[in-house]
Amino acid sequence: MAAQEKIDALKLYRQGAYEESVEVCLNELSAYDDSQIIPRMDSYTVLGWGLIRLGRYEEAVRYGEDALKWSRYDTRIIENLGEAHYYLGNHEKGLDYFQQYVSLNPTGDRIGQVYYYMGETYIRMGLYNHADIALSTAVYHVPSAARWWSRLGYAREGAEKVKTAELAYNQALILQSTLEEARKGLERIRQN
Incomplete structure (x- = not known):
């Protein structure tokens, strides 16, 4: 058997x-x-x-x-x-754990994802400059993530950094030309 x-x-x-x-x-x-x-x-x-x-x-x-x-x-x-x-939606607790991860494993295989989640959390909290830093780090680690570039554009738009927001939105569209979120972001900043 x-x-x-x-x-x-x-x-x-x-x-x-x-x-x-x-x-x-x-x-x-x-x-x-x-x-x-x-x-x-x-x-x-x-x-x-x-x-x-x-x-x-x-x-x-x-x-x-x-x-x-x-x-x-x-x-x-x-x-x-x-x-x-x-x-x-527990922003502070989530950020605390993500910051622990970054401190303990700064080159870990989930580091890009962790910075992405941090950036999204900061966007939810209205902390657009913090989101810019976190999402910039996320795309540094995973430069092929079109949606992350778009969210970086959104964070920069929220921080009133129009030129760098445009760069991020454009990079998102280079990676994924049909990404509606990035296209709409570009339209918004070009209208203002």
Whole structure:
């Protein structure tokens, strides 16, 4: 009799089977003993990703806070918490977690995304100069993200930096010529 293959939560997540991935992670977490910190943190990470994709942000926060009790400086968990708080509209908490991520992992694989979320948060708060800095850093890390360039244009427009807003909107349209948000942004600044 062949041994049954272990179900891989990460594989399920990558396939878009978020509910199944979450269930596997919860089962894994209930089976670990106190010495299994590394696999526990891997399960918490994939669990957070799945919950966020499912829009279950409160649960993502709850499990993320529990995960930090096991490993306080796991940047994957910190980023998950920032993202969950971002979607919940908890601006200050989200920014706090994103700033922790940047401090702990300034070259991490999610650094561009983290700066993008920070920029969007600052836009929501009406802090357009802060948003300009964060989104400029986001596009530095991921220069091919047309929508991020458009949001940078919007932040600069909000900060009344018309010339640099135009540059950002134009870059967005170079990357994606059909991006309506960037086209409308250019129209707005050219009318004023």
